[in-house]
Amino acid sequence: MSDSTTSLDAAKKDQMSRQAPDPMCVMILSTVPDSLLAKRIAHILIEDHLAACVQIMPPMLSVYEWAGEVQGDEEVGLVIKTSRAAATQTLERLVALHPYDVPQATVIPIVGGHSPYLNWVSEQTQAPVAPKPNQGGER
Numbered sequence: 001m002s003d004s005t006t007s008l009d010a011a012k013k014d015q016m017s018r019q020a021p022d023p024m025c026v027m028i029l030s031t032v033p034d035s036l037l038a039k040r041i042a043h044i045l046i047e048d049h050l051a052a053c054v055q056i057m058p059p060m061l062s063v064y065e066w067a068g069e070v071q072g073d074e075e076v077g078l079v080i081k082t083s084r085a086a087a088t089q090t091l092e093r094l095v096a097l098h099p100y101d102v103p104q105a106t107v108i109p110i111v112g113g114h115s116p117y118l119n120w121v122s123e124q125t126q127a128p129v130a131p132k133p134n135q136g137g138e139r
Helices: 003-017 035-047 084-097 115-124
Strands: 025-032 053-066 069-083 106-109
Touching: 025 035, 025 084, 025 115, 035 053, 035 069, 035 084, 069 084, 069 115, 084 106
Parallel strands: none
Antiparallel strands: 025 069, 025 106, 053 069
8 A cells, every 4th residue: 555545545544533523413203193194394404594404214103101101103214414503494394394293203413424524514504605696777
């Protein structure tokens, strides 16, 4: 192995192990009753710049106690990637769109990762810049 290959490998490992710059990124975990609603919520969160990416998981069985009885329902998981700055607003929107009385909406901090990806998540969840008004003369 050449010295240049070793240096590239070391640089790549260093870049991957660095923590995200502030604002830190978070993942929000949730479940919904079906994939159609999962897609709807994902599109809304992305379009509103509240999430950079929403992964829709395959159907799974959730077992829980509700109203004193053990229940079991098929649900679709959501893994929502957003910035810490947008997390509260993302949670509020998720809960408003959700059909459950008490939806799962848990925030998990991302303590490190590939810096370019984490920077992208942060950039995607900033409010879009409003276009400048026409200064006259142009159509």
